[in-house]
Amino acid sequence: MTSEPVPLDLTADVVVAGGGPAGTWAALAAAEAGADVLLLDKGYCGTSGPTASGGTGVWYVDPEPAAREKAMASREGLGGYLADRRWMARVLDQTYENMNRLATEARYPFPVVDGELYKRGVQGPEYMRRMRSWVKRAGVRILDHSPVLELLVDNAGTVAGVRGHRRQHDTGYRVRAGAVVLATGGCAFLSKALGCDVDTGDGALYAAEVGAEMSGMEFSNAYGIAPTFTSVTKTAYYGFATFFRGDGTPLEGAGSQGGRSVIARELLRAGTVLCTLDQATPEQRQQMRLGQPNFFLTFDRLGIDPFTDRFPVTLLLEGTVRGTGGIRIAADDCATSVPGLFAAGDAATRELICGGFTGGGSHNSAWAMSSGTWAGRGAAQFASGLGAGTHRRRLTAAGGAGLRPTGTPRGAGWGEEAILVVREQVHPYDKNYLRHGDRLRPALAELDAAWSALRTGSGAAGAAAVRTRQAAAMVAHARWMYHSALARTESRGMARRQEFPGLDPAQHHRLTVGGLDEIWVRPEARETVAVAS
Known part of the structure; x- marks a missing residue:
């Protein structure tokens, strides 16, 4: 069986697949551009995904030239000099605008530090609660618990809608649309990292099925440090840690740049790595508890003081959620190489601002709200240019693997x-x-x-x-x-x-990868991203 009845048949100017930061900013931007917008979330928009599960930093920098220069230069070397300064500047500008809007229009309760609102981070649950409310006020329709299963294309190969399944109703749905934004998140491979099990890379598969390419997929081997008794991967806190082998001897190099490789080797060798956050000052300890309260919940329940007691840690795969690989961006409005299809957030490559090194929380957060904004506007503009007959196009379903077997069906x-x-x-x-x-x-x-x-x-x-x-x-x-x-x-x-x-100077280029049954990889020429008109 390869299809199901479609009792819900909808239309929209713009469909946004995904309800995290990138999806909600995309929906908001498209609605503000005058589009009729439908947002589809695999879970419940505002509560599912890694951002909604905890706090996150944001790459928010005041528009002062020296500060911006320092911010852009700080990670270029780590990323192998594959980032693009023009895109970095664009993201810093858009993030600055969006965070200020979050304060004034969504009334996000930023803390006050030294008399100023501190906008370099957000509490995920509150952030996403307010984003859901904001997009609904803008007129966006939301279908929760409604994962997309595939894209729909017209006779010219232009993306023109989606088909999916409504979990709570156990029925199918179809949406005819002028444009689609994929904001479905990255891929953490069901590793159980906090909030990441909804991130299985669905959007990238759907994009590849209609001919889009990926970029930076070799930069997708991100692992986060987590206590063995919880799935919280807030790796920044381990900058205050001292690490030990299971026998109590110091594990040299585990706290340095590249220290996760040391941890990985010791876990493979002996199966146990211990640590304590003993390098944090009393003031820092208080700030850490305020900044990431969910990090400490399990410690407190177990009677462990992470600042004085040693506790076991492991590494959880975060893949492209914290890595930089994803759908290749072809224009400033986050259009892909396929007409009618846009990508944003962790579903898209973050090489443009991070190069080959993890975007972590702050850069990925800034990219999500910025790329979401551009993708939403771009999708609205594309849809408005289609004219009459947009929703009367003959559509073909593009999904393959897992839906329509090429051989003898053997079930799920x-x-x-x-x-x-x-x-x-x-x-x-x-x-x-x-x-x-x-x-x-x-x-x-x-x-x-x-x-x-x-x-x-x-x-x-x-x-x-x-x-x-x-x-x-x-x-x-x-x-x-x-x-x-x-x-x-x-x-x-x-x-x-x-x-x-x-490092090989001859390989100072990004790699584009594509295909499904047959996969190809080729170097990408620099400056290939087009500027949207």
């Missing part, structure tokens, strides 16, 4: 098999983090086989299709990642190869 079971392969070939540190071609190639062979099985035999409808499509998206992500990692025969940014530890 192949999805669970594929998820198991992802866990075995993508989660382990020695395959995805401490990368070596001798380990990447066999892992990739297993992932290729999983894709083939999904593509030829897995077909599902309804709720089962949500799971099989997530499986297909994760396998696709892993294959793009490993193909790109093998193509970059050097160590740059997060993409480090143990057999190629040095």
Whole structure:
């Protein structure tokens, strides 16, 4: 079975898939541009996703030339000098505007520090609660618990809508639209990192199915430090930590730049790493509790003082949620290379402002609200230019793996098999983090086989299709990642190869990757992003 009845048949000028920061800013911008907007969330808009699960910093810098220069220069080296100063400046400008609007129009309760509102961070639950309220006031319609399953295209290949499933009603839906914004988040491969299990890379799969490309997928091996007894990955706090082996001896280098590699090796060797946040001053400890209260909840319940007691830590895969890879952006309005399709937030590449090093919380947060704003406006403009007959176009469903098998259908079971392969070939540190071609190639062979099985035999409808499509998206992500990692025969940014530890000046370029059944990788010429008219 490959489809289901569509009792809900809707139209909109702009469809936004995803209800996190990028999706809500996109919906707001499109509505303010005069578009009729429908926002579709896999969960409940305002509560699902990593931002809604905790606090986050924001790359907010006053428009003072020296401060902006310092902000842009601070991470260029870490990212392998693949970022773009023009895009950095655009994001800083847009983030400054959006954060000020958040204070004045959404009345976000920023704390006062030294007599000024402190706008370099937000509490995720409150931020997203206010964003949901704001977009609804702007006239945006929201369908919660309604994951998108595939894109719809017209006869010219222009994206013209979506099809999905409403979980709570157990029915399908279709939306005919003038343009679609994919703000579905990155891919954390069901690692259980806090708030990330809704982030299975769905949007990138849908984009690839209509011909869009990815960029920076080799920079997608982000792992966050977390206590073994919780899924909270607030890695910045471990800058105040001292790390130990299981026998209590100091673990040298674990707290330095690149220290997660030291932690990963020790976890592989002995299975235990301990730490304590003993380097924080009393004032810093108080600020940390105020800034990230959910970080301390489990400690307090267990009677552990993280500032004095040693506790065990692990590394949880965050993939493209904290990495920089995603759908390649083709224009200033965050249009992709496919007409009618736009991308924003973690679903899109963040190389433009981060290069090859993790955007973390602050840069990714700034990118989400900025790219969301541009994508929403761009989508509204594209839709308005279509004219009469927009919703009367003949549409074709673009979804493949997990929906429409090319061979003998074998049900939805192949999805669970594929998820198991992802866990075995993508989660382990020695395959995805401490990368070596001798380990990447066999892992990739297993992932290729999983894709083939999904593509030829897995077909599902309804709720089962949500799971099989997530499986297909994760396998696709892993294959793009490993193909790109093998193509970059050097160590740059997060993409480090143990057999190629040095930086190669001849590889000072981004890598574009695409395809599904057959994957290709090629260098991207610099300055290929077009300026929107």
